[in-house]
Each structure stands twice: as C-alpha cells, then as structure tokens.
Amino acid sequence: MTQGRLYDVLVVGGGVNGAGIARDAAGRGFTVLLCEKDDLAAHTSSSSTKLIHGGLRYLEYGEFKLVRKALQEREVLLRAAPHIMWPLRFVMPHMPNLRPAWMIRAGLFLYDHLARRELLPGSHGIDMRRHPAGAPLVDSIRRGFVYSDGWVDDARLVVLNALDAQERGATIKTRTRLVNAVRAGGEWHATLADTGGATINVRACSIANAAGPWVGELLKGSLGSTRTRRSVRLVKGSHIVTRRLFEHDHAYIFQNPDKRIIFAIPYEHDYTLIGTTDIEYGGDASKVESSADEIRYLCDSINRYFKQHIAPQDVRWTYSGVRPLLEDETAENASAVTRDYLLELDAPENEAPLLSVFGGKITTFRKLAEEAVDKLAEALGSDARTWTEGEPLPGGDIADANFERFLARFGQQYPWLPAPLALRYARAYGTRAGRLVGAARSLADLGEEFAPGLHEAELRYLRDHEWAMRAEDVLWRRSKLGLHIDPASLADVSRRIDRWLASAAASPPSPPSPRTVA
Template identity: 80%
Template sequence: MTQGSRFDLLVVGGGINGAGIARDAAGRGFSVLLCEQDDLAAHTSSASTKLIHGGLRYLEYREFGLVRKALQERETLLRAAPHIMWPLRFVMPHMPDLRPAWLIRAGLFLYDHLAKRELLPGSRGIDMRRHAAGAPLVDSIRRGFVYSDGWVDDARLVVLNALDASEHGARVMTRTKLVSAVRAGNEWHAKLQRADGTSFDVRAGAIANAAGPWVAELLHGALGRGAQHSVRLVKGSHIVTRRLFDHDHAYIFQNPDKRIIFAIPYEREYTLIGTTDIEYRDDPAHVAIDAGEVQYLCDSINRYFKRHIAPADVCWTYSGVRPLLEDENADNPSAVTRDYKLELDAPEGTAPLLSVFGGKITTFRKLAEEAVDTLAGALGQKAPAWTAGAPLPGGNIERADFEGFLARFQREHAWLPADLARRYARAYGTRATNVIGHARSLSELGRAFAPGLYEAELRYLRDVEWARSAQDVLWRRSKLGLHVEPGTLAAVTADIDAWFAQEPAARAA
C-alpha cells in the first residue's frame, strides 16, 4: 500500500461487526480498508456461546423488537453459510420452582411466531422419561420443552465476512492498529501502525468504529471525540468437558439466580458449557476465566445431570468481554440489552464517523446493513443493500443441504479419511477443494503438523485467511487445539509458529 492511499471507508475492528460492515460496504462499491490490531476474531467474536438465536430469555425482559430482529436473521444466516451454521434443537427441562409451565409455553409460542420460519421446526412439550434427552438428567426432571435455534462457528463467520469483503475489493490488514485520525475537511487523515512498529498514513472519506470493547477508548483516544452512548463490559466465560451426553440436542438450563446456562454438543467429542455474566473493568485483551466461574458452571451442570463434573474435568476454557450497550435500568449483567446503537458524528461539511455500541452475533448482518446505509447517506452515495440473499464464501451449497454436499465431496475425494473430509467440508464448504488443491493422497497434502492438520491447509490459511500463528490456526480458524494430546500441544504450537516464521505469506497482512 502506498503512503497516503485514499479509501471511501476505513473500518476499525476485525470482529464480527467490523468484518460485516467491510463486506457490506465493499459489495456496494465502496473502496474499503479494514484494520484490526490483532487477528480477526481475536477477542469477543471468537468467545461467544456460538449460537445463532433470537434470545429466548430476552422475552422475559420484554425485548420483543430485538428478539424479532434476531429471529428474522436466523434463517437468513443459516442459508448464507450452511457449512459453518446449522439448526440445533434445544431441550429446556421444566423446573416448577423457577417458572410455571404456562409461562414457558407462552414464551415459546411467541418465539415460534415472532418471525417467519421455514428451516426450523417449532417448539413442543416432551416427556423426559421417554425422550433421549431425559436419560442423562436427574430422575426428578419429568417434563420439558424442545425448541429450535442455530449453531455457528463464530470465528470462521468473522473470517468469511472478511474474505468476502476482500473478494469485493476491500483491503484487510490484520496486526495493524489505528494510532490517530484527524478530520481535514471532508476526509480523515489516519495513521496506522503495523505489528513491527512501522507506520503509514491513509485518507478516508468516513470511519466506522467497530472496535467492540475498545469502542469508547478509540473514540476518546485515537479519534479525539466524545460519545452520546457508552458500553458496559460484561465477561462471559465457558468451559469445555468431555462429552456428557450422546444425543445431538443441546440443553438450556434455568438457574435460581435467573441466569441461563447452555450445555451444547461440541467438536463431536466434547460438551460446551456457558456462559457466565460478570461485570468487567480490566483490560479486555487479558480477560480470563477465574476459579469461581469454573465452579459456578460445574455446579450449574450438577444441578441437572446425573453425572457430576468438577473443575478437574475441564479440558479447555475461554472468556470474552461483551461490549453491551449501557442500560442504566439493568442492575443484573444478564438483563443488560443485547441490542445496538449506531452513533453518527457528522457535522456539516466534515467527514463522517460512525461508532457501533453493543450488538450480538446473530444481528451482525442487519447491523452492518444499517451502518452502511447510514454512511452511504452521509457520503452522498446511493447503493442498494445486497447481503440478505448472498452466500458467504463456501456457502453456495444447493438448497443449504450440507449432508448432501458432504456425500458428494466424500465421493469425489474418496482418499480422504471420513473425519477429515467432514472437517474440511464443515470449515470451508464448497471451497474445501481450494484447500486440497491438486492433491490425490494424504502424502500430497504435505507434512502433518498434528493429526488431521497438513501443510496444504496451513498454506491456505496463511495465504487466503490471514492466519499468522499457531494460535490463529489451532484455536480460531479451527479448534484442532482441542484434539491435540495435551502433552504435545506446546511442541505442536512451536512447530507451527516456526513454519509461519519461515514461510512468507503470499499476500501482505
């Protein structure tokens, strides 16, 4: 990139909102630069509960508009990327001492009918003594309810949005931080800094501040601006254990403290449990689970399951800081709204600045669409919205039929082990053939760095998906780190990092 290059839009933040805005804007013909100080989805956007959902519990807080918006987005997203998103049935055991059955039925009726459904079946009551989901639970639980939502590989969702933005002409720069930006008439003059300490200047017609937990810090610091809104930082932590049940349903549990805990099938061999909601006041870059949270999640599971778990059973943990829109009326972090506000700072005759406060992963596409609509108007450009019916990279699977696609992929690549073929199909969809290239055997995929991780995939992740380290590969672009023997994980990590250090990327970060 040349010094002083000009773009219509500079997007700051490589989480789901920033990547979504960059994609939408680039697809409308804007010249776009997306900068992210770390890796794509390095923070909040890879630390979600990994659900595409309306938010059943938000009905209790009368967030009907937010729930309706999220429910409308569920099927739009499921069609856009059926390789990384799929329907999931949730079981809610009935605990009479927490909520009466009639109230749950009323809530599920609303959940079924607030938005049109085509892919997802509706809710129903179940007898836990007859349903497979009842077997792992304590015998006192005799009734329950089943309803539908969706699952998403959150970090890959971010990467695919950034990739689509890039393929529509956007420049995506990871490990690149916005140091400062000042208005100069109808454009911004911004200074960016790479990870190696070198810096360069760019000009932009507008800036979208999608820095997530750092949105206010960026406004007051690099941008030198104030804000009408603020965010409330809430830590959400999760634990992963070996598989606690054999069926393919997930559970949603109601705790006496009114928090909701999910137990979700994860990576075929594991169960994902979360989340906590705790006020957070430290640096979002260094968030981590604490012993109290681990015990809380174990206790929550033990209230319902026959098989009890302890902190020693936890295989992996992750935590993220959610930048929730400040709600002065909500004392409980779980009750803070998951809706968003877009704040436009655009005095007449000056370059606009749009800042994103709040939001949730399910509504990212709608948020991005509204953000670009707002900026297009401020920039005096007219371009129609386009993402509602557009597949994400690898998502152009006929009729959103992943199993049919997988069967064809396995037939065409019969030399691939079944588990590896499924993982490639799930991660990359119709672009799995780009990862394999011309290989016709495992040996032609190159060196194996870990079970199921070959050099061909590392090369693809480096050249196409901006991966630059073992952490990027093992814990964000995939969850292969979970499947590496703990005693060898450090050596595998060092080996992959050494490969990245020796192998220059085909395109600049």
Template identity: 75%
Template sequence: MTQGSRYDLLVVGGGINGAGIARDAAGRGLSVLLVEQHDLASHTSSSSTKLIHGGLRYLEYKEFGLVRKALQERETLLRAAPHIMWPLRFVMPHMPNLRPAWLIRAGLFLYDHLARRELLAGSRGIDMRRHPAGAPLVDSITRGFVYSDGWVDDARLVVLNALDACERGATVLTRTKLLSAVRAGGEWHAQLQRADGSQINVRAGAIANAAGPWVGQLLHDALGRGAHHSVRLVKGSHIVTRRLFDHDHAYIFQNPDKRIIFAIPYEREFTLIGTTDVEYRGDPSVVAIDEDETRYLCESINRYFKKKITPADVCWTYSGVRPLLEEEGADNPSAVTRDYRLELDANPGEAPLLSVFGGKITTFRKLAEEAVDRLASVVPVAKGAWTARAPLPGGDIAHAKFEPFAAKFAGEHPWLPADVARRYARAYGTRARKVLGGATSLAELGREFAPGLFERELRYLRDVEWARDAHDVLWRRSKIGLHLKPGTKDDVTRDIDDWFARSPVERAASASSAMTG
C-alpha cells in the first residue's frame, strides 16, 4: 500500500463484523482495505461466551425474528469451520420456583422448529438422577432438559474471516487507526495512523463503520457525522475455574433475577462461567471484572453444584463491552436486543457510509452479507452473495467431520505429541500442514517457548495471522496462556515478546494467499 492508494471499500474495525464484511466484499470483487486500531478481535469479539446459538432466553422477550435468524445461521457456520466450531449439548436443570416446566418445554419446542436442523439433535427431558449431568448437581434437582447449540473459538473466527478476505485480495492493517475521513469528489479521503505514529492517506469509494463499541465515536470524531441509531454499552464478564464436572455437556442455569448463566467445558481442564450484564460508561478498551461480578457468578453456580466455588478458585477472568442496539423502554441490560441495524448514508453524488449498530457473533455472516447487499446499490459490486456455502480457511474438512480429520492428521505426523497434533488440527484445520511447513521432527520446529509452542508456529502466526506480541499468541490466537504453570507466565511472555522484537515480518499479511492449500 502506498500514499494515495484507492480502494472500493474501507472497513473500519477488526472485530467479527468488520472482518466478516471485508471477507464478503472481497469475495464479490471489491478492492477492500480493513483497518483495526489494535489487534484483530482484541475487544468484544474475543470476550464472548463463545457460543453459536439462537439465544433461547430471547424467546421470553418475543425476539422471534432474531432467534430464527440466529438458528438458521448455526448449521451454516458449523459447516464452514468444523475445526473451530462444533455442536454442544446444553443441560437446563428445572427449578420449579423460577419457570414452570410447561413454559420451558414450549420454548424448547419453538427452539427446535424455528429453523431447519441437520447437524444438531433436538431437545428432550431428562431424569437428573440417572443422567451423567445430574451427578455434579445438588440432590434437590431431579429433572431437567437437554437441547443443542454450538461452540466457537471466537477470536480465531475473526482471524479466519480476515485471512479469507486477505486471500481474496483485501489488505488488512492491524494497529492502524482511522484519524479522519472527508468526502471529496465522490469518494472518501481518509487519514490513517500506524502504531509507530506514521501516517498514510488513502481514498475509498465507500466506508463501512464496524467499530463496535466505538461506532458512535468514530462517526462523530473521525467522520463528522451523526446517526439515527446508537449503541448501549453493556459489560459482560466471565470467570474460569478448574474443571467442575467430567462430562462433555454444558449447563444453562436460571437465576432468581431471571438472568441465565452458562457453565461450559473449556480447554479440557477448565470450566468457563458467564456472563454478567452490567451497564458500562468507561473506555471500551479498558474493561475488567469487578468483585461484585465475580461474587455474582460464584453464587449463581453454587445454587446448582454440590462443589462450591469462591473467588479464590478463579484461575482467569475476561470482560468485554457489548455494543447493543439502543432501544426505548429497555431498562434491563439483559432485555436489550441482540439484533442489529445497518444505517446507510448515501446521498446522490456523495461517497456512501454504512454503519453497523449492535449484532451478535452468531449472526455476523448474515450481517456482513446484508451490509454488502446494501452497498451494492452505490458501489460496483460484481458478484452476488457467496459466503453461505463457502468454508473458512482450514474448514474444508471432508463432510465437516472433525474427528476423522484429526485422527488422519495425527497419523500423518506420528512424531508430534498427541496433544500438540490435536491443538494444531483444532486451531488450523487443513492449514495445520502449512503451520508445520514440511517439518518431519520436533527439532525442525525450532525453539519451544512454552509446552507445545514452537518457533515455527510463531513464524506462521506472525507472517500469516497478524500476531505481533505474546498476548496475541497466548490469549487470542490460542489459549496457551491459560495452561502455563504458575510462575512461568511472565518469563514466557517476555521471551515471546523478545522474539517478536527481533524477528521482523518476513511476509506481508496481504500476501497470505501464498499459504493457501
């Protein structure tokens, strides 16, 4: 990219919506520039509960259209990336004092039938005294229900969308901020700033504002525009503990305040618990769990499990700010819609501006498709919608069956430790062979920075997936950081940061197409 380069579309925001829009637009023949002021998925899109779901509880708020749209997307996404997304069964213990059984059965019937299912099993009632999921629960819980949704590695989902966009011709610039953009001569003239303070000017036929929590700020500060919609910032926090149960089901717990809490098997050794809904008015880039949230999540879990937890049992926490579509009359943050609105500012003779308000990770692909459809009326889109049947990078696994693929990959590389082979298969899918780069022994993978993390993988993450420091690697491109032994995290982080400091990028991210296959 050079000074004055021109693109059909400038996408601002490297979360799931921005990456999805960039991918869709690049695949339709547009020249695309995606800019993200920090790392990809560095905020909201790596801080979700990591579910591909319709949102069972939204039925209570009569959000039937949103739930149906999300349910339709579940299996589309599961087929697109079976290495980072997979079906998950959820157990809902029945608490008669909270919701009657008939209401739950009716909700689950709707959930099963609002959209077509092929990969996901339907719901059913269970006897907790006989089902394995009943064993960890207090004895007073004797019945419950089981239904299906999906799990996703949210941060990797963002990276794979950006990578696909890149391989279809888009340019992706992380740690690059949009300072300002003005309309002139039927196009946008934008000023960008890199992490080192240097600036570059580009032109664009249109802008897609997918800045998430910053959507309104970007409109006002960088674009000098107003908007008909706005977002409400709601903090969602999660805690991670050592594994609280041995089976592979997740739990959905009802609380007396009518909120729900999930307890989900996580990273083999842990349980992920969340989320909270707290009004937030601070800087979206600086957000953390507080003592009240930690206590709330522990108390919510302790109503159901025999084994009680305290804040001292928490191994890790993360928080994110959800930019929810602002609505009149929605005082309770939990009741604020998770749907989205696309606002197109396209006056005749002026360069168009599309802004994204709200949304949820499950509907990102549909949102991106609708966004580019809206832009098609004002920018030269050469092709129609295409992402519904297209796999994401690494997702071209035969019949979307992960386990046979993982077994085959491990068999082809018997010298890889079993846990490393499985992590590679999960994280990279069919691209895992590219990560290895033809290596035939552990020695050829180079230095081992942490258990199972070798230099060759660092090079791949640096040159192909835009990783620039230890946090990008340990907490977003993977969750290796969670598995580090106490007392080693600082040393591992410092060693990886030092490696990045002395190892410049050998291949521009925009040239990642060379890594396809």
C-alpha cells in the first residue's frame, strides 16, 4: 500500500493550538498537513468566554508564572488582530464578605505590573454610586474596581491561524480524522479518512498531537502504544446568553460565595454573555451541553448583583465546551486546576518524534505553538527561527492597530453598505473585507440574502477561503448570525444555507487570495 506524500509535520487537531502550531511551522518553512475530524474550532476553541486575559483569579492559586506569560501575550495578540481582538474594561464590585479590599488591590497591583503594558490602562477604584457601571447593580454595592483585559472572537482566531498557515504552504483538511499512525523507517505512516469514508495515506517526519480533549484518547488509540505519563482533566464550562442587561461598554467580573468567578460581558450588540461554570466531565466531549443546573447557577450568580433579575426562560442561547486541563492531583476542585500547559516530546532514537499538547488556554496559544515548533524543529534537526511575535494575522494588518480609523476608511470606500453590515465585515475580515465585497456596487450585487445581513457573496467567501461546509459553520463559528435570526425561522435558514453550500461544492472554489493589504 502506497504511503503518499511526505510532510515534515502532521498536526492532529483544528483548535487554536493545532492551528497555531500549523501556522508557526509553515512559516518556518516546514511542509505541514493539519487534519481536524470536525470543523475548525468546532469544540473547545469556540466555547470559551472570549477573553484574552492574564487570569486575575489565578493569582490566588499562586500561578504567577502563567499569569505573567498570559499578560505578555495579551498585548502581542491585540496588535496581531485588532479586528477580532480589542481592549475591554472590567468592573469588579466589592463584596466585603467575599474578599477584602486590600487583597483585591494587591492582586490588581500585581496584575498591572507583572508584564509591560502599552495598549491597556491600569486599574483603579471607583464609586459605584457615581460610575455608570453601578446603575444596574443592587444599591448595597457602593464601591468597586476597574481593570483591563481583552476580548477575542475565539472561533475566528482559529480560522485566521489556519488561513495564514495555508497561505504559507500548509494543507488544511477539515472533517478528516486520523484513523491510525505507526512509526516505520524513521517516519510516521498515517491513514486519514473524511466524512464520506474515503481514505488517504500520508507520511510524516513528525506528529503534533493537538487534539485537545482527545489528546489522551489519541495516544492510546490511533497512535498506538506510545508512552506518556501525562493526562488531561476534562472540565466542562457552560455559558448563557441573555438580552442586554446593561447599556455601557464595560464588562463585569463577579465573585461568588463558592469562590467561582462569573463574567457578564457585552455581546453581539444586543446581548449579554454570562459564564462560566467549572464541572468535572466524563462524557463524550463532542456532545457536551449546558445542564439545567448550570443555567440556574449562572442566573442565580447574576441575580446576586443586578437589580433586574433573570430566569432560565430569559436565556436566548447556551453553549458548552470541555477544557482539557493539565492533570493536577493537588487541585481540590475544577476551578483550582492549572490553566498552564505542558508539551511532551516522545522522540526515541532513530524514530519519528511525537509531540503532545496537554492543557493550555486561548491567551497563550501563540507561545504554546512557538515552543511546540521549537521542540519539533530541534528533533528534526532544523534551526528555523521563531517569527510569529509581531506578525499580524490575516486581516490584522491595520495601521497602528487603529480599528476605528480603519472602519471609517472602509465605510468611505463602500458608502452603500449599511453601517451595521460595514462594521460586521470590518470586524470579521479586517483588511480582507474588500475581498469579500469584491466589485459589488450595491447590496443587490452581493447576491441573495439568506438571513438579515448574510448575502451570497459572504457564503462564497467563507466556502472558498475559510472551509465553511455547513450552515452551523457559518451561523455559529465564522459568525454569530444564528443568534440574530428569529428562532422560528432558524431551521429554515439553515436548510437553505446547507443546500447552497452543497450545490456550490459541485463547482471548484476559487484559489486562496495572496496575503496583501487591502
């Protein structure tokens, strides 16, 4: 049986870590194949709280090294993709019965100074009776603190990393799973299979196992009897989305009596995102859902603080993800488990190396990828240098990272685009939004409108350049348009999109656009 093309690196897993590794490796000149059994960011990497942050609460567990690393990465990422990432101010109401003010001030001082800040302002105390953030809260809350972190469109972050990897020579195969891989003659011989059952055989000089919740399962199954002493602890995090609960642009971080932290974040203009829970999970990571108890817990957490209460029937949408945290036997509960990562290299003499990723958080994905490719490069005898720090992601090459100025120019270039649509295009695609619009001179030129603001031109772009193959890819990962569609018509809209994508798949997509500044 022929083993097919030889790649330097076979990356298994299309979440943020896998896409980041593929991008970094391709940029160093390695030949790369990434396979993902579902869609890009289909699981954990699209189910986060959407934050680029150091993790203020991790200071309480003594995770100073992790927090410093995350804080350093925070500004690197904000500069790399200012269209999908931007600064966000957080308000922490003070609850004297939970944590004393001196402890909060000390934690925020460390948070401000553990890493250099250029884009983000520091923290300070506020009088809730005078600050706009105090208006929605119960009257007993009189003081609080404000600090900075960042927001990210997590699913688009994954797609942009995969897109950059492809434009640097990587091959990206979604809905393609690793069936098995065996070491032979100093290489890996691997068999992949798509959803239709068709198989492809490839060879690889190395494998990066970035399968997230399935990292251990892969080691024990498809990768055979490889040796590891590490494991991951699966923790489910659930979020709810409700109507907009406040009018200002700050987010909230609330302390719960059980020491959990809950965020309430402005979301998609008309909504509030609330989360997350931390629950040990032992089920199928691909079929995780928010439970009734979790939804009630999040509602109750919000109701301790807001004057206007919410109930489960007020929840517009929920989503859950399974975080593959590095196993920590000293942690008494899921909240205390470290969010740091570990990279394990299995490289027996004269055999092809295998690198496995355990743990991690979205903020440190770029650094994780850099360290992973450093290890692989050394094992492969390459001295290829690091390059991703300071390099923008596709669409992120916005002058001075000034999104507002870019948006104004984009609106002037396409004055016929309604302002909300122009904003969404600019946010989602950055300097590449013009490629989507193309030669269109009116809304009619963008083609059929499948849902408010979703035109055929965008579907074509997502199919041709961003691996969108199903309605859920478009409505819930490449965008959050599903949230804005009337629930009564959502199923019909999804069917129409699925039919269009299926029929469009019969015609060859246009080739990837070169990396240029719009």
